[in-house]
Amino acid sequence: MTKKNIRKGALDIMFAEWLFFGLAGLSVLGAIGLILFRHPMNGAMSFVVTLISLAGLYALLSAKLLFAVQLIVYAGAIMSLIIFIIMFLNIQEHDLPDEEGKGLFLLGGAVVITPIALFLYKIVKSLPGSDTKIIGNGFGDVREVGLILFKNWLLPFEIVSILLLVALVGAVVLAGKKGVGK
Template sequence: MTDLLFIALSFLAISGAIAMIVYANPMYSALGVLISMLSVAGMFALLNATFLFLVQIIVYAGAIMTLILFILMFLNIREEDLPKEPKKFKLIALGAVIMIPLNVLILKAVSKLPAKDLTITEGDFGGIKPIGMQLYNNWLVAFELISILLLVALIGSVVLAKKRTSKIKKAGEQ
């Protein structure tokens, strides 16, 4: 049963990622990202990693997707604002073909790994304290840089929206 659930969640995660790339409408792409995030959260639940499951749902599928949707709605992107991509599907197929040798290499390497007991460990696996210790002791700089990157992206979207509204006001005055 767990294997079937894992296969279903994997299929949904990959389908969401493909939808994000394929759809031209930013809202549909954001929906694809949401499907992928929720599927990954389900995979964390299968691993008994409760904290990561909750963080994936609350932070990524909740807060980050709300931010992305807010920015998309704030920018009010229309079909004519989007760039023309006549070779989009050819480039996606080319990227997939280029990735095949890397995927084969990874699958061969994983298949040659020695057999280990892969049962879920009890104790503090997936708990808050070990993750917090790792995050704030070993990854503090990366954590802060990511927060700065998100802030810059938010400021950039506001600046773009402000330019757009000023163009619309100037056009309306004429």
């Protein structure tokens, strides 16, 4: 490897690291916005930021399929459904509840969460680190993910279908017309 190539590799890694911190920061900011915004629409929009930056993090990990799925399913389909429902309800400023003492609740929550966060920080620091680089061999492709899903993770894959059925029945029961089927 020539000297130039080594420097380029180091630059790539540094760039990937900066990208990681940028995306991680954005995702946290989006999540904070989701909690702090008063109007649900703004909350939903800032949640989109979180979902998209998570997709970026997946891409940094070379998880190509997961990156696409995250964008299409979460940031695309699910968020547009949520936003559609919020718009459908046409929420005005006077519909929003009075949020008295919100600051106090947030402060209390922060006090509770701080030790857990410190605990988590210690744990995450103990995990072995590795460089962000592109992994070849088709890692993260549809084919590879599919093989793993159907070979090693067959059982969870199958029982998710039961979970979806339950969700389906639940939607019919809780949101269907009242008094039908008696």
